[in-house]
Amino acid sequence: MRILIVDDEAGIRKTTRIAIETAGHEAAEVANGARAMKAIEDEQFDVVFLDLKLGLEDGLEVLARLLKAQPTLHVILFTAYANIATAVEAMRRGAYDFVPKPFTPDQIRGILAKIERTRVLQAKVSSLEGEIASESPPVDLEPGDPVTRQAIEIAFKAAETPANILILGPSGTGKSVLAREIHKRSARRDAAFVTVSCPSLSRELLESALFGHVKGSFTGAVVDTIGKVAAADGGTLFLDEIGEMPLDIQPKLLRLLQEREYERVGEAKIRRANVRVIAATNRNLADDVKQGKFREDLFYRINVIRVALPGLHDRPADLARFTASYCAFFSARLGKKIVGCSPAVTAAFASYPWPGNLRELRNVIERAVILSGSDTIESCDLPDEFGAKSEAGIEVGARVTIDALEAEHIRRILALSRNLDEAARTLGIDPATLYRKRQKLGLL
Structure with a gap:
């Protein structure tokens, strides 16, 4: 890390610099707030060690200027034991930690090690956030409806x-x-x-x-x-x-x-x-x-x-836009070049009630992109809800058994639910009963 030492005592600056450099970091030093501000304008620093009493200067004011100029700085305060209450107040204003004077080199190295661990964790969080973002379609909060x-x-x-x-x-x-x-x-x-x-x-x-x-x-x-x-x-x-x-x-x-x-x-x-x-x-x-x-x-x-x-069924103005957005996202993610949906699919989407709303549309498009063998999504790429089962006669009022109708209803509810507990609540049964029905109907 690149570290700046701000203290009006040359001995403190020298001791701190030696501790920093023996820990494998780079150090620069200045004697007052004005030079500290000039230093961070000219160079990028990760950490600043700042004395609360810089001659006639107030360290809290210097702290505020430093963080305003570079909000990502980790600022560590040097303070006498009598000023610990002030150091705590400084931490409330954005300082990372404080070191009471007199201090030892091991205390300096200990704080630097803690900052390094913090930076590693922040990098991991940023990486995870990036991975999560890449796994999800972009959020659309400008509806046409x-x-x-x-x-x-x-x-x-x-x-x-x-x-x-x-x-x-x-x-x-x-x-x-x-x-x-x-x-x-x-x-x-x-x-x-x-x-x-x-x-x-x-x-x-x-x-x-x-x-x-x-x-x-x-x-x-x-x-x-x-x-x-x-x-x-x-x-x-x-x-x-x-x-x-x-x-x-x-x-x-x-x-x-x-x-x-x-x-x-x-x-x-x-x-x-x-x-x-x-x-x-x-x-x-x-x-x-x-x-x-x-x-x-x-x-x-x-x-x-x-x-x-x-619900999505009540937002026809947004259906086409969401469909195109999801299609582009999953096509890029899966390395395909799908330009859109066939007229038959567009008509099927417009007439479908979308009980699972955006979550269901996302899943339908992801599945269709995976299965598609051309540059457009065709009816054969869609789940059974969009026609295949109807052709087989699994509909309310059709000449099918109660078991077949129940199996189809349970299968659709499972597809729309986040977990088994949610599906059981929708169906009005307990999870154990749902498990037995899935077993009986061959849905496991």
């Missing part, structure tokens, strides 16, 4: 405020994508975006996942866990499918929203967290409130800004 456009405009206006947001819409309409984009456009963009999938966990595990637990609080709690609320402190907590949250957990979420307080499972200590909540659901929460399935006070607390995303 006027209803969807208005909904997204409302979401983006609300993004800049601290208001809680409720995103409504059928499964697969992009609610989680919109939630993440709201976070990116908010004042909390530099903090964490943490997702909790409410349907994916049992009541006990959901409470623990949200609020954390202490060791020994329940069977399997072998270590303390901080929970997603603590992980999202200062950022955004996204509650996916909040309509599935058990009633006995809802008061605890309400307390978090109202008082910013919560307790870990098995612990009486009150903790505080500053989180912005974005919730999403495919249920009608107003009806659930009337039926006693969802708390009215919690509903009003999360329903400050409501954004409703229509």
Whole structure:
């Protein structure tokens, strides 16, 4: 790393430089803030060691100027023991760490090793983000459909405020994508975006996942866990499918929203967290409130800004654009040169109800590109839902057995669902029953 030492004492600069260079890094040194600013304008530095007392200069002011000029700098403060409170304040303003004077060379090398580990982790995160981006089609948040456009405009206006947001819409309409984009456009963009999938966990595990637990609080709690609320402190907590949250957990979420307080499972200590909540659901929460399935006070607390995303079948203006975008993405990813869809496929897409919405369209296009043997997607490249099964007679009212009809319905629901639990809920049966039916009908 390239490191700048900013201190008005020549002896401190020399000692620090020797420790830095023996650790295998490059070092430069200056005696005041003005020369430090000139140095980072002329050269790229990774780390700055900065004295809090530079003669008559205030180190906090120099810190602010350095970070404004180069926000990625890791700034380490030199401070006397009497000024440790000031050093802590400096860390709140963006400093990475501080070293109390007098210090040893090993302390300098220890901090540099910690920074190196941080840089490695940041590089891995950037690499993973790049890989994830390359695995997913680009996000399209400029719809041609006027209803969807208005909904997204409302979401983006609300993004800049601290208001809680409720995103409504059928499964697969992009609610989680919109939630993440709201976070990116908010004042909390530099903090964490943490997702909790409410349907994916049992009541006990959901409470623990949200609020954390202490060791020994329940069977399997072998270590303390901080929970997603603590992980999202200062950022955004996204509650996916909040309509599935058990009633006995809802008061605890309400307390978090109202008082910013919560307790870990098995612990009486009150903790505080500053989180912005974005919730999403495919249920009608107003009806659930009337039926006693969802708390009215919690509903009003999360329903400050409501954004409703229509299903893909109600967005004909966007269907062709999404189809072309997915086709181009998967063609490039798979090394094919597919220019579009045949007229028959375009007509089939226009008449299809798209119960799985964008998620289903993405899967259909990916499958079609994989199977396509020409430069266009043809009807034979599409799943059975687009005609093949109908020709075989597997339709409601056709002369087929109940078992055949049930098998086809279960197969389609499985294709549209993220997991077996979601498919079982859609079908109105428990996962064990779904497993037995799949076994009986030859769908395993």
